[in-house]
Amino acid sequence: MAFMGKTKGFVFLASIAVLAFAIGCGSEEPETGGTTTGGGATQMVAAKDVEDVLLQHCMPCHAGAEAKEKLNLETVAGLLKGSEHGAMVVPGDAANSVVVHALHGTNGKKKMPPAQGKPLTDAQIKLIEDWINAGAKPS
Numbered sequence: 665m666a667f668m669g670k671t672k673g674f675v676f677l678a679s680i681a682v683l684a685f686a687i688g689c690g691s692e693e694p695e696t697g698g699t700t701t702g703g704g705a706t707q708m709v710a711a712k713d714v715e716d717v718l719l720q721h722c723m724p725c726h727a728g729a730e731a732k733e734k735l736n737l738e739t740v741a742g743l744l745k746g747s748e749h750g751a752m753v754v755p756g757d758a759a760n761s762v763v764v765h766a767l768h769g770t771n772g773k774k775k776m777p778p779a780q781g782k783p784l785t786d787a788q789i790k791l792i793e794d795w796i797n798a799g800a801k802p803s
């Protein structure tokens with residue numbers, strides 16, 4: 665019995681350590697620089713232009729109470745809010761943004777829009793990537 669008690673105590677302490685570590689990681693501030701360094705190909709993009717693309721190509725399925733994955737794409741604010749699975753945009757980092765994975769159909773994400781939707785041109789995809797890389801400003 666004494667042995668069991670010690671084991672439990674150790675497991676308890678170990679969980680605390682893991683928890684403290686997780687909290688420590690979570691509090692790290694992501695870098696949200698307004699500009700990107702290197703490449704030089706990033707254009708400044710107005711949030712309004714991104715919104716126009718979302719309205720034309722995404723809104724049919726991502727709007728209102730029936731929005732797929734609870735991801736509302738009627739506005740840029742909705743995109744920044746994310747889906748029921750969390751954030752879709754990492755400001756300053758398009759390559760790690762779920763919405764960009766969805767636009768390319770990479771990282772296990774279903775390609776957006778799906779076959780029945782209106783596909784984006786490469787320029788429209790780049791527009792969204794540039795907007796994210798420039799800090800994903802809401803307006």
Ligand code: HEC
Pocket residue numbers: 718721722723724725726732733735737747748749750752762763766767774776777778780781782784
């Ligand atoms: C024809 C309907 C339709 C259109 C149009 C559409 N989507 Fe989707 N979207 C879906 C469905 C359905 C899912 C769930 C996919 C699955 O099975 O994982 C989804 C999922 C997503 C996800 C993943 C959400 C998550 O929580 O993982 C993202 C991001 C996304 N869509 C972005 C877009 C963007 C951006 C556009 C416009 C360029 C768009 N979608 C257009 C139907 C649509």
